[in-house]
Amino acid sequence: MNWITIVWPMMAASILTLALLHLIVWCKQRQQVAHLFFAIAALGVAMISGMELVAMRSVSINEVALLMRWLHLPMLVIWIAIICYVRYYFHAGRLWLAWTACCLRVFALILSFTTGQNLFFSEITYLKQVVVFGETINIAQGILNPWYIVGFMSMLALVAFVVDASITLWHQGSDTARRRAVIFGCIAFFLLASIGHAALVNAGLLNSPYLISISFMPTLFAMSYELSYDVVHSAKLAEKLQISMTKRKQAELDMQTQRNALTHLSRVTLLGELSGSLAHELNQPLAAILSNAQAAQRFLAQENINLDEVRDILQDIVDDDKRAADIIQRLRLILKKANLELRPLNINDVVLDVLKLVRRDLRHRSVIVNSDLSHNIPVVTGDKVLLQQVLLNLIMNACDAASIEQRQIYIHTQWNGTEAQVAVSDKGTGIASDDIERIFEPFFTTKPQGMGLGLAICRTIIHAHKGQLWATNNANIGTSFYFTLPAYSGETV
Amino acid sequence: MTASMPTVFIVDDDASVLKAVARLLRSAGFKTALFSSAQQFLDEHDSNASGCLVLDVAMPKMNGLALQQILATQNSELPIIFLTGHGDIPMSVQAIKRGAVDFLTKPVNDSDLILAIQNAINSNQIARLARSKLSELQQRFATLTPREHEVLSHVVAGKKNKQIALNLGTVEKTIKVHRAHLMAKLKVQSLAELVKISERLGIISSLD
Numbered sequence: 287m288n289w290i291t292i293v294w295p296m297m298a299a300s301i302l303t304l305a306l307l308h309l310i311v312w313c314k315q316r317q318q319v320a321h322l323f324f325a326i327a328a329l330g331v332a333m334i335s336g337m338e339l340v341a342m343r344s345v346s347i348n349e350v351a352l353l354m355r356w357l358h359l360p361m362l363v364i365w366i367a368i369i370c371y372v373r374y375y376f377h378a379g380r381l382w383l384a385w386t387a388c389c390l391r392v393f394a395l396i397l398s399f400t401t402g403q404n405l406f407f408s409e410i411t412y413l414k415q416v417v418v419f420g421e422t423i424n425i426a427q428g429i430l431n432p433w434y435i436v437g438f439m440s441m442l443a444l445v446a447f448v449v450d451a452s453i454t455l456w457h458q459g460s461d462t463a464r465r466r467a468v469i470f471g472c473i474a475f476f477l478l479a480s481i482g483h484a485a486l487v488n489a490g491l492l493n494s495p496y497l498i499s500i501s502f503m504p505t506l507f508a509m510s511y512e513l514s515y516d517v518v519h520s521a522k523l524a525e526k527l528q529i530s531m532t533k534r535k536q537a538e539l540d541m542q543t544q545r546n547a548l549t550h551l552s553r554v555t556l557l558g559e560l561s562g563s564l565a566h567e568l569n570q571p572l573a574a575i576l577s578n579a580q581a582a583q584r585f586l587a588q589e590n591i592n593l594d595e596v597r598d599i600l601q602d603i604v605d606d607d608k609r610a611a612d613i614i615q616r617l618r619l620i621l622k623k624a625n626l627e628l629r630p631l632n633i634n635d636v637v638l639d640v641l642k643l644v645r646r647d648l649r650h651r652s653v654i655v656n657s658d659l660s661h662n663i664p665v666v667t668g669d670k671v672l673l674q675q676v677l678l679n680l681i682m683n684a685c686d687a688a689s690i691e692q693r694q695i696y697i698h699t700q701w702n703g704t705e706a707q708v709a710v711s712d713k714g715t716g717i718a719s720d721d722i723e724r725i726f727e728p729f730f731t732t733k734p735q736g737m738g739l740g741l742a743i744c745r746t747i748i749h750a751h752k753g754q755l756w757a758t759n760n761a762n763i764g765t766s767f768y769f770t771l772p773a774y775s776g777e778t779v
Numbered sequence: 780m781t782a783s784m785p786t787v788f789i790v791d792d793d794a795s796v797l798k799a800v801a802r803l804l805r806s807a808g809f810k811t812a813l814f815s816s817a818q819q820f821l822d823e824h825d826s827n828a829s830g831c832l833v834l835d836v837a838m839p840k841m842n843g844l845a846l847q848q849i850l851a852t853q854n855s856e857l858p859i860i861f862l863t864g865h866g867d868i869p870m871s872v873q874a875i876k877r878g879a880v881d882f883l884t885k886p887v888n889d890s891d892l893i894l895a896i897q898n899a900i901n902s903n904q905i906a907r908l909a910r911s912k913l914s915e916l917q918q919r920f921a922t923l924t925p926r927e928h929e930v931l932s933h934v935v936a937g938k939k940n941k942q943i944a945l946n947l948g949t950v951e952k953t954i955k956v957h958r959a960h961l962m963a964k965l966k967v968q969s970l971a972e973l974v975k976i977s978e979r980l981g982i983i984s985s986l987d
Binding site: 573575588606 | 796
């Protein structure tokens with residue numbers, strides 16, 4: 287065991303590990319191409335490091351010559367990778383310098399295969415044995431290839447490109463840019479040193495192992511440092527983002543709660559408006575029950591008790607009691623409603639239910655409802671109580687809008703092929719065209735006592751059903767409100 | 780008292796309330812007639828029958844107050860008791876001003892309703908009695924000859940027979956005969972009675 291057999295493979299291994307790491311990062315984040323270029327550059331350096339090791343231990347001149355010829359292939363790869371890295375990651379460096387460096391490198395590769403034994407030597411005459419760190423290594427010696435100048439030029443072009451990029455970065459002035467400029471300025475120095483070193487070794491002036499791969503190491507580390515700096519930075523950002531996301535989620539949750547409370551409030555307000563008619567609705571069965579019970583008392587006080595009559599009375603009392611309970615149940619459902627419960631339902635049933643609920647009120651306001659309910663509507667997905675609320679709102683609005691002469695409203699349901707559509711129309715004065723979309727905004731109202739929440743909440747409800755709610759002025763008179771509901775898809779919440 | 784028993788007409792669009800109220804009134808011994816709408820009542824009820832009307836205020840198409848107005852234009856004497864779920868003060872004032880005898884809220888207590896109906900029936904019967912007396916008087920009045928009419932108008936104006944004879948260009952004796960005839964036809968014994976029925980028939984006020 288000796289230094290060289292330990293250091294070179296270790297270097298190759300660590301470079302390969304780095305390459306692998308950044309390759310994985312790139313696989314996970316395809317838009318971060320800098321990681322890919324780094325991995326390619328690192329792979330190139332690892333290859334050179336392997337080739338150097340083999341060359342130093344080889345005893346065959348041909349083998350060394352061949353290795354030195356092929357060495358220029360990973361060199362080209364490294365050139366391209368470094369240039370791409372600088373261009374894509376720093377957005378710096380002149381393009382013509384980049385092209386010059388690359389073209390010279392390609393030219394060098396071609397020359398390496400076409401002139402002499404390789405780009406370094408026209409002919410390797412012998413292998414010089416040198417003792418380094420107590421180990422004997424072989425260094426090729428022979429007639430130098432004059433075309434070697436091309437490789438030298440390509441290295442100078444690359445250095446020029448890097449230095450130019452560093453200057454640009456320095457002028458950008460930010461801390462990050464300046465740090466990068468300094469690091470890459472140093473890289474240029476290492477690259478230059480590597481050229482000088484190789485030239486001296488090849489010329490037989492320096493007894494040293496080949497150090498191309500080692501001189502690229504600082505470059506790689508600098509590149510990797512920059513990239514990892516970025517990874518750490520993005521991790522920090524992610525952490526910050528997560529905190530703000532948590533805050534946002536909480537805010538969204540709060541908003542949802544508020545929205546629910548608002549929906550509830552509007553429902554209560556709506557019920558307040560309806561309370562007169564609901565009180566009446568509840569009063570009817572109560573009145574019937576009282577009269578029936580008192581009639582029964584009187585019948586029972588008579589001498590000849592008509593039991594059939596009393597039995598009928600009791601049955602009627604039971605029925606009216608159930609009717610009252612039904613009304614209370616409906617009220618409670620509307621008041622207690624908290625979350626969306628999507629179930630398959632028939633939209634016409636919902637319309638009829640609501641009409642039952644507002645029957646009294648409409649009558650009181652002398653409004654006539656004309657309904658045209660299509661029987662070819664498939665089952666839709668919806669929350670019955672919330673849809674009742676929407677319809678209730680639209681119907682009450684239509685009543686408010688109905689003019690004194692035209693106290694009629696129209697309710698129309700139909701299937702348009704993909705969705706169920708419900709229309710509620712009045713023959714009122716219509717809505718100003720500027721306001722036709724604004725009426726759905728919260729706190730926008732045209733009524734003196736309105737809160738301006740009804741339609742805003744209706745729209746929220748319909749959107750939660752994956753439907754649409756909109757209004758248009760009719761061609762002749764009044765306004766129509768439409769909402770759509772998708773067909774039942776088997777999904778329930 | 781008329782020969783037939785007074786009828787309580789009940790109009791309410793809520794079937795179960797209609798049935799229950801009718802049942803209560805039957806248990807109290809009233810004769811009832813049931814109608815589920817104002818229109819049905821107008822079309823089908825016996826306008827000559829005595830009794831009273833128990834009327835729901837809030838009904839579709841024609842409400843209780845509208846029916847009251849129509850009955851007023853038809854000179855109906857049927858007293859009206861309004862039943863309402865949510866009667867407000869202006870509404871009840873309006874109804875009472877137009878002659879409703881009572882305005883009760885649902886649910887109504889049996890004794891309140893029965894008392895109101897009894898009062899209404901009584902007032903209806905008194906009114907009917909007064910009307911029948913008046914029509915009897917009118918019938919008697921119709922039997923007078925034109926000359927007797929003239930004499931009557933002068934008599935109730937407080938003129939003496941001699942003055943009347945002078946005014947009508949005849950002798951006092953003739954006037955005396957006319958006077959005796961008309962008093963017999965109108966079945967009155969004294970001048971005071973004659974003045975009273977003339978007032979009721981509207982003869983005196985027409986002289987003013």
